[in-house]
Amino acid sequence: MRVLLIKTSSxxxxxxxxxxxxxxxxxxxxxxxxxxVEEGFAELPTWHPAVDKVIPVAIRRWRKHxxxxxxxxxxxxFKASLRERRYDLVLDAQGLFKSAWLTCYVNGxxxxxxxxxxPVAGMDxxxxxxxxxxxxxxxKVPVARGQHAVERLRxxxxxxxxxxxxxxxxxxxxxxxxxxxxxxPAPFVVFLHGTTWATKHWPEVYWRELAExxxxxxxxxxxxxxxxxxxxxxxxIAAGMNNVQVLPKLNLAGVAGVLVQARACVAVxxxxxxxxxxxxxxxxxxYGPTNPGLTGAYGxxxxxxxxxxxxxxxxxxxQCTYMATPDDLARHxxxxxxxxxxxxxxPERVAGRLSTLLLAEGPR
Numbered sequence: 136m137r138v139l140l141i142k143t144s145s146x147x148x149x150x151x152x153x154x155x156x157x158x159x160x161x162x163x164x165x166x167x168x169x170x171x172v173e174e175g176f177a178e179l180p181t182w183h184p185a186v187d188k189v190i191p192v193a194i195r196r197w198r199k200h201x202x203x204x205x206x207x208x209x210x211x212x213f214k215a216s217l218r219e220r221r222y223d224l225v226l227d228a229q230g231l232f233k234s235a236w237l238t239c240y241v242n243g244x245x246x247x248x249x250x251x252x253x254p255v256a257g258m259d260x261x262x263x264x265x266x267x268x269x270x271x272x273x274x275k276v277p278v279a280r281g282q283h284a285v286e287r288l289r290x291x292x293x294x295x296x297x298x299x300x301x302x303x304x305x306x307x308x309x310x311x312x313x314x315x316x317x318x319x320p321a322p323f324v325v326f327l328h329g330t331t332w333a334t335k336h337w338p339e340v341y342w343r344e345l346a347e348x349x350x351x352x353x354x355x356x357x358x359x360x361x362x363x364x365x366x367x368x369x370x371x372i373a374a375g376m377n378n379v380q381v382l383p384k385l386n387l388a389g390v391a392g393v394l395v396q397a398r399a400c401v402a403v404x405x406x407x408x409x410x411x412x413x414x415x416x417x418x419x420x421x422y423g424p425t426n427p428g429l430t431g432a433y434g435x436x437x438x439x440x441x442x443x444x445x446x447x448x449x450x451x452x453x454q455c456t457y458m459a460t461p462d463d464l465a466r467h468x469x470x471x472x473x474x475x476x477x478x479x480x481x482p483e484r485v486a487g488r489l490s491t492l493l494l495a496e497g498p499r
Contacts, residue, residue: 136166137220138296139253141237142228143192144173146406147430150413151284152228153183154305154433155292160185162298169220171237178387182309190216194233214240225255226295227272228288230263235271256295262287285433307413307434311395323355323380324489325394327402327411328372329365332453334424335404337480340471342372344482345401345489350378354493357382357397359390359407399492401485408432417492419485423476424450436496438488444476 138159142152149172159166167187170180174191181189192213197204204210217240225241227234238255259275260266269275276294278287285305293300328342346356356379358369366381373379382393387410394400394411400418402408404425411418412434419438420431426449427439442448447457455474463469467478 136163136223136296138166138168139171139217139220139222139225139241140168140228141171141225141234143171143194143234143237144176144229146176146179147409148229148284149176149179150307150406150409151433152288153307153309153413154285155228155288156183156185157306157308158289158301159292159296159298160308161301162293163296166296169222171217176387184308184310188220192237217241222253224295225253226292227255227257227268228291230258230268231265232267235268238271258291281429283428283433284430304435305433307415309413311414321355322353322398323357323396324349324493325357325359325397325400325411325416326372327400327405327407328358328368329361329407330403330405332404332424334450334452334455334474335422337403337421337423337477338472339368339371341477341482341485343376345486346372346376346379348482348486350376352490354378354398355380357393359385359393398496399489401489402432404430412437417496419488419492421477421480421485423448423474423480424452424455426451436492438492440480440485440488442476442479444479448476448479450476 142149156168168185169188169190170186171190171192172180173195174193177189177191180186222241225238227238235257242252254273255271256274256276257263257268257272259277260269262278262280263269274295276291278291289305290300326342330336349356358373358379358381360366360369369381373381390407391410391414394414394416397416400411400416402411402418402420404422408418408420409432412432415435417436418432419440422439422441427441431439457475459469459475463475467475469475472478
């Protein structure tokens with residue numbers, strides 16, 4: 136059986152689909168997947184043994200330059216790549232209009248003229264993130280909300296492909312050994328400090344305090360970065376600390392190679408935190424405005440520290456609208472500790488849970 140999977144972005148969403156592939160490969164002998172994914176994440180699906188072919192798509196870039204995309208032939212080449220193979224099923228695991236729209240190009244006019252039609256499956260209108268997506272599907276699968284994204288995808292695959300959902304937690308199925316270079320003899324922790332929403336950033340003063348605690352324990356810190364803003368933040372965190380190293384700019388495989396050598400990670404709500412979980416790296420993840428019960432890092436040895444800031448957390452807002460009270464201002468410094476919800480997940484609390492992880496894991 137051959138399935139075309141459409142799960143284009145983001146980094147965390149792509150990683151969330153991998154346990155479902157593992158389930159399917161164990162339940163259906165010989166099943167193989169081709170995967171449509173955003174070009175920036177095209178390397179990730181190749182790490183899963185059930186994936187044969189990766190078909191990069193560049194919706195984010197193409198929609199900014201429509202004429203150039205058409206003129207260059209990129210769009211034509213992408214459509215042709217969707218039709219190179221015959222599929223038994225097209226599975227849209229994204230549940231958005233943009234991903235459902237891509238399914239139309241698998242069953243092209245010439246293919247339909249010959250009487251061909253590949254069935255398309257996806258979440259029904261009550262389950263999909265954008266209900267309009269369900270209009271594109273032949274098989275509309277009900278998947279209850281209110282559960283973790285990994286479990287929703289596992290259920291979608293099981294119902295769409297016709298097997299019983301395996302008991303127990305999902306397994307990513309990635310091969311760590313292919314990413315492991317020469318082991319680093321000096322113990323270190325990776326700080327995954329970069330994220331998208333302004334409200335998800337743990338205060339820099341907290342990162343520095345945690346790094347100092349690790350220095351006293353003779354443990355190094357590694358800081359990856361992916362853009363200019365993250366580069367500057369990494370250098371501010373590392374300033375004056377001899378146990379902290381700002382890494383060179385790395386691709387996903389490079390970051391993964393660092394992660395598998397780390398004793399542990401500390402992460403905000405970020406795609407790289409999901410990558411650490413997929414690679415079984417012990418991680419303490421801190422959450423302010425978001426809910427780890429639905430989209431938190433999924434896997435073994437994953438510790439979620441969520442703010443219980445009573446006025447509003449989790450607010451699920453990209454910009455903080457909380458108005459500090461006189462009592463807040465007397466206890467905290469908003470210039471250094473914003474958003475204030477993170478004062479409930481301070482360095483002392485994170486260090487305590489991180490110490491427990493490090494002691495439990497021992498040398499890697």
